[in-house]
Amino acid sequence: GGATFTGDNWNFFGDRQSLLAKLVITYADGRTDVVVTDPLSWQYFSEGPITYGSFFQGEVYDALRETAVEGWSMASYDASAWKPAHEVALEGNISTAGNPNMPWVNDYSGFELTGQFGQTVKQINELTALSVEEVRPGVFVYDMGQNMVGVPRISLSGMKPGTEITLRFAEVKYPDLPEYEGNIGMIMLENIRAAMAQDVYIAKGGQEIISPRFTYHGYRFIEITGIDKPLPVGAVKGVVLSSIHELASRYETSNTQVNQLWKNITWSSYGNFLSIPTDCPQRNERLGWAGDISVFSRTATYLADVPQFLRRYLRSMRDVQRTDGRFPDIAPLGGGFGGLLWGSAGITVPWEVYQQYGDKSLLAEHYEAMCRYVDYVRTKNINPESGILEQEKVWGNLGDWLGPEDNKNDKTLMWEAYFLYDLDIMKKVAQILGKKEDAEKFEKLYDERKSFFNRTYIDPQTAKTISSGANGPEKGKLVDIQTSYVLPLSFGIVNPEWKEQFAANLAHTVQRENVADDGKTYPAYSLMTGFIGTAWISKALSDNGYDEVAYNLLQQTTYPSWLYSVEQGATTIWERLNSYTHVDGFGENNRMNSFNHYSFGAVGAWMYAYSLGIMRDENHPGFKHFMLCPKVDPTGKITFARGYYDSLYGRIESAWEVKGGEVRYSFTV
Numbered sequence: 277g278g279a280t281f282t283g284d285n286w287n288f289f290g291d292r293q294s295l296l297a298k299l300v301i302t303y304a305d306g307r308t309d310v311v312v313t314d315p316l317s318w319q320y321f322s323e324g325p326i327t328y329g330s331f332f333q334g335e336v337y338d339a340l341r342e343t344a345v346e347g348w349s350m351a352s353y354d355a356s357a358w359k360p361a362h363e364v365a366l367e368g369n370i371s372t373a374g375n376p377n378m379p380w381v382n383d384y385s386g387f388e389l390t391g392q393f394g395q396t397v398k399q400i401n402e403l404t405a406l407s408v409e410e411v412r413p414g415v416f417v418y419d420m421g422q423n424m425v426g427v428p429r430i431s432l433s434g435m436k437p438g439t440e441i442t443l444r445f446a447e448v449k450y451p452d453l454p455e456y457e458g459n460i461g462m463i464m465l466e467n468i469r470a471a472m473a474q475d476v477y478i479a480k481g482g483q484e485i486i487s488p489r490f491t492y493h494g495y496r497f498i499e500i501t502g503i504d505k506p507l508p509v510g511a512v513k514g515v516v517l518s519s520i521h522e523l524a525s526r527y528e529t530s531n532t533q534v535n536q537l538w539k540n541i542t543w544s545s546y547g548n549f550l551s552i553p554t555d556c557p558q559r560n561e562r563l564g565w566a567g568d569i570s571v572f573s574r575t576a577t578y579l580a581d582v583p584q585f586l587r588r589y590l591r592s593m594r595d596v597q598r599t600d601g602r603f604p605d606i607a608p609l610g611g612g613f614g615g616l617l618w619g620s621a622g623i624t625v626p627w628e629v630y631q632q633y634g635d636k637s638l639l640a641e642h643y644e645a646m647c648r649y650v651d652y653v654r655t656k657n658i659n660p661e662s663g664i665l666e667q668e669k670v671w672g673n674l675g676d677w678l679g680p681e682d683n684k685n686d687k688t689l690m691w692e693a694y695f696l697y698d699l700d701i702m703k704k705v706a707q708i709l710g711k712k713e714d715a716e717k718f719e720k721l722y723d724e725r726k727s728f729f730n731r732t733y734i735d736p737q738t739a740k741t742i743s744s745g746a747n748g749p750e751k752g753k754l755v756d757i758q759t760s761y762v763l764p765l766s767f768g769i770v771n772p773e774w775k776e777q778f779a780a781n782l783a784h785t786v787q788r789e790n791v792a793d794d795g796k797t798y799p800a801y802s803l804m805t806g807f808i809g810t811a812w813i814s815k816a817l818s819d820n821g822y823d824e825v826a827y828n829l830l831q832q833t834t835y836p837s838w839l840y841s842v843e844q845g846a847t848t849i850w851e852r853l854n855s856y857t858h859v860d861g862f863g864e865n866n867r868m869n870s871f872n873h874y875s876f877g878a879v880g881a882w883m884y885a886y887s888l889g890i891m892r893d894e895n896h897p898g899f900k901h902f903m904l905c906p907k908v909d910p911t912g913k914i915t916f917a918r919g920y921y922d923s924l925y926g927r928i929e930s931a932w933e934v935k936g937g938e939v940r941y942s943f944t945v
Contacts, residue, residue: 291370405509415499417461520546545576570624577629602619765779786825835854850876851875928945
């Protein structure tokens with residue numbers, strides 16, 4: 277099937293279904309039999325009911341063919357129509373797509389067969405359609421009420437044998453606005469792009485169920501055609517699939533919109549933790565973009581128990597790490613165009629996993645790859661003349677992706693800040709693993725780069741951020757936007773004598789009106805950060821005494837803000853802060869527009885660690901020791917917050933309530 281956002285990448289891992297198996301049977305008396313797949317003793321049948329299956333394109337199922345395979349697993353089954361199996365070679369059946377920034381997927385020189393580990397994908401819920409609308413004659417659209425990821429489960433009765441039923445899946449419908457005339461009420465598939473997202477079912481008659489097995493879809497709406505009249509809503513169900521089998525936490529406040537934001541974060545986590553941490557679950561992408569999980573990993577480790585899931589992803593990052601040490605922007609396929617802010621996931625994600633769960637073995641197995649990445653950045657990305665970190669030029673050269681004022685930024689400031697964060701982590705990891713010389717080397721490089729950062733990107737008179745002139749405004753010109761302050765503060769980079777004013781400058785960028793890249797002026801307490809800055813802004817504010825600003829930012833409802841999408845009816849986190857509005861529809865972003873993207877949901881970590889105050893202790897990872905220090909809302913808008921986190925050592929409950937002029941705290945450990 278298709279793979280990635282480029283239309284020419286197909287059959288990365290083979291062009292047909294195949295099986296490699298070994299079964300060891302141990303009898304009561306200790307004897308064993310070993311059954312392995314080989315062409316001499318195995319047969320196959322290619323005329324079964326599943327005629328096509330693909331993640332992107334959907335499944336085609338011909339129920340009329342079911343009789344040919346009924347009882348196939350019984351000894352009495354007539355297998356005379358089956359054919360001898362044949363070996364599927366590694367050559368000639370696998371994609372030969374590749375480029376200098378992507379490993380050749382048909383290169384098996386480093387192949388290693390290992391057992392699966394980490395959470396598998398399974399059914400975690402089942403939803404029932406809430407309503408149905410006949411939007412055109414014979415076109416029935418069912419609303420599941422929730423943007424979900426999975427497959428349909430649809431009950432049929434009395435269908436004429438041979439009836440072809442087509443299901444199409446979408447996250448949204450075209451709204452009743454002039455620019456969508458002719459499509460109003462129909463499902464919107466432009467953002468699905470080259471993914472067909474379609475299941476076809478050929479009925480056999482009688483009682484039957486449509487239940488695809490070799491595909492999945494990201495959707496809220498199902499369009500059903502090929503039937504004469506609508507099915508009862510109770511007959512249309514959605515099987516929710518995820519690698520997150522249950523949550524490890526909860527968060528609730530007096531603000532119902534904030535509560536919905538938290539629910540949206542959880543649903544986007546369910547939908548995108550599907551074997552790998554994907555960016556989105558619906559369009560022709562569904563890839564393990566490293567930058568997305570880098571910023572979201574702290575939230576993810578609070579939401580659910582995912583150490584092995586993320587360990588598996590880090591293994592895939594190592595598998596496609598380039599020979600020069602560059603971590604991929606996408607794993608397990610490799611390639612991408614994110615650059616250092618995405619590649620840093622190879623260092624930040626294992627650190628988050630270690631901090632949350634205390635597993636030192638993950639650091640040990642990933643350490644060599646982390647060192648190679650630091651060497652790659654140090655030797656191939658720092659301009660020898662200017663000393664500025666200018667990442668390897670790739671298409672896109674992403675900065676604060678989808679930030680409303682990203683064009684004002686100096687991207688080298690962000691790259692340098694993240695490299696410093698990487699070096700700080702590497703120093704600590706080396707110390708944990710007892711690698712003293714490495715720790716000293718990383719600390720020396722960190723001190724050198726930190727001094728360079730403060731000289732290059734901070735005006736000593738005003739403590740405002742300025743440009744290096746390498747990738748952004750003219751050298752020495754003010755940058756002075758939210759993300760430019762957020763990263764240095766969050767990573768502890770700013771010289772002590774400037775830190776107080778530097779933090780005040782950040783607070784001011786939130787409290788003032790801002791003119792975005794689109795030329796429009798947005799009100800105070802607008803979220804002007806993109807994927808990168810959003811993950812850290814609330815922490816940077818609270819760490820520096822600006823809880824009031826953080827809570828005002830959390831509860832802002834105008835665009836751009838977290839709650840803006842909630843007011844527009846979102847049930848998941850959107851890729852864009854304005855993916856849809858009641859006034860402008862999709863804002864001409866019909867194609868590049870995912871309605872299930874967890875990155876902007878990284879504020880979840882602040883909800884747990886600051887609003888509830890359940891904060892881990894870096895010196896005692898895994899919550900063996902932790903801090904409880906809730907941040908009560910100084911604005912008075914939120915009057916209570918309560919929730920819990922199920923750590924490895926048990927449940928930690930935290931609650932606070934403002935009542936009668938008093939703050940009442942409640943903790944259970």
